[in-house]
Amino acid sequence: MNKIKLLVVAFFLISFASFAQSNDQPLKIGYTNVEYILLQMPESKQIESQLKDHSTQLENQLKGKYAEYESKLQAYEKGAATMDKTIREDKEKELMNMNNSIQEFQRTAQMSLQQKEKSLVDPVIAKIDKAIKDVAKESGYTYVISNQALLAGPEDGDISPLVLKKLGVDPAKAQQTPEPAAAKPATTTKPATSSKNTKKKN
Template identity: 25%
Template structure:
């Protein structure tokens, strides 16, 4: 336990020394910022557009899956309603049909979910790259010395540059749309 405290104390001293060194070297206080990437990934117009694109891309498959599930449910209800009137052979045939349809619906559901996850991860990777680019651009424009991702135990709100990055992403999105409309 003591060695962990010593390491933590050493890290704190190192960061403090680094900030002090930067301040002494430039005769100006270091400009620090913090950004909430989770909020950006949730609220950026590019994230909303990616989500909308995924819905459009996979909407037909989702509708097909819903129709198959509804068909399965109807067959199960019909079987339950009429099973007293069926012969043993007819019952066995209907049960096999329902079992096969159940497996098919589950397989389709798993396949679609896997494809959606793959595409969502692709879109998320693109968005993360764009967010990182936006953070760097805001850092240069506003002359930050250091911008950290949120995940810090405490930060003062005046260090939070999340809104500036979000505004930049919105402007970038609007500029992109304006370019397409010309």
């Protein structure tokens, strides 16, 4: 699941959970890992599956565009020497336009994949954010921070199991699941050759 870690980091930069308490209550700090919690949720596999499908669709479109370009390039190179100058220049212009179109599609496909991932992850992050705040309020935590910024702390300060329970996930079944493999962006197909391949032949 590409860039989830960055999204989670951004979440913590703008959304540290802080809770006011009366002065007679002691300072109580908890910590958790949003990325870990996200990966334990059922939505995680759904997000990964949808991103994979979206990426596959984009890659198939890109492969189709590149196959068409390669076919026309080969036909041009085979017959360029015998082509009329006007026809040859028209073919070269067509190939250049196709080349530019492929490169533009690669850029927009990458953006599309990023936007898709953000649209899928953001609602789940918001759900986790609410659960963290609810747990902190119910358990009397003054602050909740990311364990990625924690250098040392007591084990009982980890509220991840409480947050998972609040989200309906059985903490006993939760494991230190590694981050899923990133969905490959639709830019793995060999880029179209540059316009030098369509250089005019006298």
